[in-house]
Amino acid sequence: MMKKLAIRNWYALSARACVGLALMPVILIGIFGSRFSAYGPIDFVDMPLSPPTPEAMFGTDFEGHDVLSRFLHGGWQLLGVAGLGSLGAVFIGSILGLAGGVFSGHGADLLYRVLDGIMVFPPLVLILVVMTGTTDSELAVLFVLWLVLAPPVARIIRVAAVAISLTEYFQAAVAIGTGKFRLLVQEIAPNVVPQILALIPIYFTASLSLATAVHFLGYGVSPFTPDWGVMLAENQSGLELQPWGVVLPVVAIVAICVGVNLVTDGLTRRYLDQSVHM
Amino acid sequence: MPPSSASIDPVVTRQAELSFRTRLRNWLQPRSWSGFLVRRIGAGAVAVLVISLAVLVATEILPGDTARVILGQEASPERVEQLRALLHLDLPAWERYALWLKRAVFGDFGTSLVNDMTVWDFVAHRFAVTGILVLFASILAYPVALTLGVLSAVRPGSFLDRAVASLTVIFGAVPNVVTGMVLTLLFATSVWAVLPAISSISPDKPLWDQLSLFVLPALTLALGVVSGVVYNARAAMRDVMQMSYVTSARLNGLPESNVIFLQALPNALPTCIQAIGVALADTLGGAVVVEILFGLPGVGSALNQSVHNRDIQVVQALTVIIAVAVVCVFIVSDVLARLATPRDRTRRA
Numbered sequence: 001m002m003k004k005l006a007i008r009n010w011y012a013l014s015a016r017a018c019v020g021l022a023l024m025p026v027i028l029i030g031i032f033g034s035r036f037s038a039y040g041p042i043d044f045v046d047m048p049l050s051p052p053t054p055e056a057m058f059g060t061d062f063e064g065h066d067v068l069s070r071f072l073h074g075g076w077q078l079l080g081v082a083g084l085g086s087l088g089a090v091f092i093g094s095i096l097g098l099a100g101g102v103f104s105g106h107g108a109d110l111l112y113r114v115l116d117g118i119m120v121f122p123p124l125v126l127i128l129v130v131m132t133g134t135t136d137s138e139l140a141v142l143f144v145l146w147l148v149l150a151p152p153v154a155r156i157i158r159v160a161a162v163a164i165s166l167t168e169y170f171q172a173a174v175a176i177g178t179g180k181f182r183l184l185v186q187e188i189a190p191n192v193v194p195q196i197l198a199l200i201p202i203y204f205t206a207s208l209s210l211a212t213a214v215h216f217l218g219y220g221v222s223p224f225t226p227d228w229g230v231m232l233a234e235n236q237s238g239l240e241l242q243p244w245g246v247v248l249p250v251v252a253i254v255a256i257c258v259g260v261n262l263v264t265d266g267l268t269r270r271y272l273d274q275s276v277h278m
Numbered sequence: 279m280p281p282s283s284a285s286i287d288p289v290v291t292r293q294a295e296l297s298f299r300t301r302l303r304n305w306l307q308p309r310s311w312s313g314f315l316v317r318r319i320g321a322g323a324v325a326v327l328v329i330s331l332a333v334l335v336a337t338e339i340l341p342g343d344t345a346r347v348i349l350g351q352e353a354s355p356e357r358v359e360q361l362r363a364l365l366h367l368d369l370p371a372w373e374r375y376a377l378w379l380k381r382a383v384f385g386d387f388g389t390s391l392v393n394d395m396t397v398w399d400f401v402a403h404r405f406a407v408t409g410i411l412v413l414f415a416s417i418l419a420y421p422v423a424l425t426l427g428v429l430s431a432v433r434p435g436s437f438l439d440r441a442v443a444s445l446t447v448i449f450g451a452v453p454n455v456v457t458g459m460v461l462t463l464l465f466a467t468s469v470w471a472v473l474p475a476i477s478s479i480s481p482d483k484p485l486w487d488q489l490s491l492f493v494l495p496a497l498t499l500a501l502g503v504v505s506g507v508v509y510n511a512r513a514a515m516r517d518v519m520q521m522s523y524v525t526s527a528r529l530n531g532l533p534e535s536n537v538i539f540l541q542a543l544p545n546a547l548p549t550c551i552q553a554i555g556v557a558l559a560d561t562l563g564g565a566v567v568v569e570i571l572f573g574l575p576g577v578g579s580a581l582n583q584s585v586h587n588r589d590i591q592v593v594q595a596l597t598v599i600i601a602v603a604v605v606c607v608f609i610v611s612d613v614l615a616r617l618a619t620p621r622d623r624t625r626r627a
Contacts, residue, residue, distance in 0.1 A: 016444060116321075117328030120608065122563020125600055126332065128585045132593045133336030209453035213567045216455045217582055232459055236571075243463060250459050257451035265447050 017266025023259025026252055030075025030228075037069035041226035045069075049242040058244035061235050065226075071248040073226040078211055079256075081138060081220075085145035085207035086200055092146055093153025094196050100154065101161020102184050112158075115151040123148040124213055131219050141220035145207050153199055160192045194271065201264040205257050212253060228253060318612055322605035329601040330382070333594045334375050364391070365590065378594070387595035392587045397595040401580055408576035411569070412561050414489075414496035415503070420554055423504045427511025427550070431519060432538055442508060450505035454564045458498040458571045465494060495572040502564050503557035510553035514546040521545075548615040555611025559604045 039045055045056050045066040052059045058067040096115070100108055118126065127144045134140040164170055170187050178186070215221050215229025223230070228249035235245030296304075306313040345361040361367075366374045381388065387397040430439040449457075518524065519542055527541045528534075566578030573579075577596060584592035616622055 016447070113324065114328060117325040120325045120559070120604060121329050121601060122559060122566075122604065124563045124566050125581065125597065126329075128566065128581055129329075129332050129593060129597050130336045132333065132585045132588055132590060205451045209451075212453045213455050216567065217570060218586070229455070232455055236459070236462075239462060239466075246459055246463065250456050250463075253456050254452050254460075257453070257456075258448050261447050261451035 014266045014269070016262045017270075020259045020262025020264075020266065023255045024263070026255040026259065027079065029072070030079045030252060030256070033072030033075055037066075037072040039066040039069040041065065041070050041073040042224055043069070049238045051242060052244065058248060059242050061231070061242075061245040062238045063234075067235075067242075067245045067248060070226045070231060070245075071228070071252070074228045074231055074249065075252065077138070077221070077225065078208070078215060078228050081142055081145070081211045082204055082208035084142055085149065085211060086203040088142070088146045089149035089203055089207065090153050090196060090199050093150040093199075094157050094192075096150065096154035097157025097159075098161050098184055098188055098192070100158035101165050101188055102180050112154075115154055118147070119151045119155070123210060127210065127214060127219075128217075131214075136219055138220045141211065141214055145210060148210065149203050149207060153203065156199065157192055157196065160195050161188050164188050164191050198264065198268045201260050205260050208253070208257060314616065315613070318609050322609055325605055326598065326601045330379070330594070330598050331375065333590065333597060334371060361391075382595075382598060387598075388591040390584070390592050391589045392584070392592075397592050400592060401577060401596060401599070404575055404577050404580050407574055408562075408565055408569070408578060410489075411492055411495055411499065411565055411574065411576060412558070414492050415499035415561055416558065418496055419500035419504045419557070420507060423507035424511050424550055427508045428515050428538070428543065428546070430508075431512045431515030431546075434516065442512070446505035446508050449501055450509070454498055454502045454567045455571060457501050458494070458568060461494050461498055461501075462571075491572075491574070495568045495574055498568050498571070499561050499564050503560050506560070507550070507553045507557050511546070511550045514549035514553075515542065518542045518545045544618070544620050547618045551611055551615040551618060555607055555615075558607045558611070562600060562604055562607075 034041075039056075042065060044064045046053065046060045046064055048060060048062050048064045050056070050060045050064075056066045056068065058071070061067050061070060096111070100112060126148055127141075130144045130147065131140065134143075165188065170183070173183055173187050212229045212232075215227050216233050218230070218233065221227050221230055223234070231245055231249045235242075239246055304310070306316060308314060308317060345358045345365065345367055349357055349361060366377060369377070378388075385398070389396050390400050393400065426438075426442050430436070430442040433439055519538075524537060524542050527537050532541070565576060566582055568574070569576040569578040570582055577600065581593065581596045581600075583589075584596065
């Protein structure tokens with residue numbers, strides 16, 4: 001099938017993964033877009049909700065800002081929170097999960113009971129609950145993302161770690177009296193690195209979804225912040241007059257989520273688990 | 279003559295002769311129904327307790343005076359003192375929690391800080407809205423998801439299978455807010471303006487007469503959870519279809535429909551039921567965003583509103599109510615999954 005596509009043969013990527021790769025540049029727009037914007041994110045450009053003109057290519061939003069400039073400025077904070085959120089959650093979760101593979105006892109049991117308790121609950125509701133008690137800031141959003149996303153990571157990594165602790169080479173290492181910390185670092189950790197790496201993009205989309213929802217609901221950002229989630233909320237009422245203020249962030253978020261998911265899907269299938277062909 | 283051997287028969291020990299501890303252990307063993315239920319309900323209760331602590335922990339761990347955070351920096355010291363007394367902030371944290379728990383067990387969640395209603399009065403009429411939303415979404419999502427999952431598992435690699443796989447990867451990634459916006463753009467504004475964008479529910483009419491307001495929100499919720507169910511249904515069904523008993527059923531000449539629906543499906547059903555349970559719990563969380571997006575006055579939008587107002591009493595109550603609902607969903611789905619597992623229906627010796 002389609003052997004002429006060199007890139008597909010080279011990396012043996014599926015067609016879906018190639019589509020995903022093609023969507024990746026949207027992330028760059030999100031991160032570096034602010035350098036190319038014609039106006040500042042809070043400059044008044046034209047009448048509120050005016051249609052596209054040569055000056056403002058995608059028209060203006062509900063307060064008369066240029067939609068395109070606001071869109072170009074609006075990605076880095078959301079993507080940054082999502083990125084740090086997934087990196088931090090995978091890091092914390094991996095440490096907890098690896099520890100769960102080596103240490104056992106009442107402490108570990110209790111820890112995993114608490115993590116289960118957190119996982120039972122819908123993440124967004126938990127985020128809102130924590131936001132009640134905190135001062136409203138992006139740092140708080142990041143903290144809650146870790147709180148919500150680390151437990152499932154810990155579960156997955158723990159399963160992988162326990163699987164390794166049942167292998168013969170691990171038992172041999174135990175038999176020659178290797179200390180627990182050394183077992184963790186030398187025997188288990190190197191063998192679960194692929195799984196850990198695969199979790200980062202998966203939790204990036206999860207974290208991006210949650211961050212978008214949280215920003216949409218107005219937490220962690222001030223109303224003036226140019227941000228894709230905020231743009232969705234503020235331009236929703238003007239949807240019938242001037243849809244671009246909603247369309248641009250929607251297209252960007254869909255492109256990033258779907259792109260990352262497709263690439264991850266292709267890569268994990270290629271390198272991690274050959275038996276799963278979804 | 280030795281004494282009658284019936285009562286000391288070592289094999290047939292009567293229950294009455296076992297010690298209380300042994301009988302309790304038998305009764306609680308995870309394979310028996312009683313033990314299974316006790317364990318599940320116990321774990322659920324623990325989860326609800328952990329969650330009910332979350333509000334307390336959130337207000338306790340983080341720096342700053344809770345009353346000050348609620349009222350804002352410019353509040354007068356008297357108001358702050360008043361609120362501290364009202365929330366029992368002068369008590370140590372565990373005593374405050376015990377006091378709250380004692381009342382909450384009897385269904386008394388206190389009074390809203392913002393609008394002087396009891397929490398029950400504030401949320402009671404919102405349950406119906408969220409209930410209808412979740413029910414509607416479930417009707418849209420699960421039959422379709424199960425059908426697609428099973429069909430694509432039956433013919434792996436077919437066009438349907440590949441299309442469904444691509445769609446699950448796509449819909450599994452897109453956040454609810456964005457799906458909702460796309461649906462609004464498509465069906466409520468410029469493209470085909472057939473449905474209302476913002477659901478303005480009028481309180482005088484019964485909710486059942488205003489179902490059209492629920493179509494887009496329910497569709498949004500459904501699209502959010504459908505991919506997980508499809509994925510799990512497909513994986514479960516594929517695993518079963520590769521088992522040797524399915525092959526031997528085919529070799530015995532059973533028609534393919536019989537093999538799929540009567541031989542294979544019953545063994546894939548428990549996983550499907552549990553996937554639906556997880557998806558239902560997700561729907562309860564997703565309802566927050568969807569209700570706000572479409573302006574539905576449900577439990578989710580009430581939660582968001584009270585978080586914005588820092589109305590701790592209402593937040594705590596709603597959290598616990600949602601937690602109980604989620605835990606109930608999980609317990610029911612576990613019980614149904616166990617009832618549906620063919621292996622568990624056969625009597626063990």
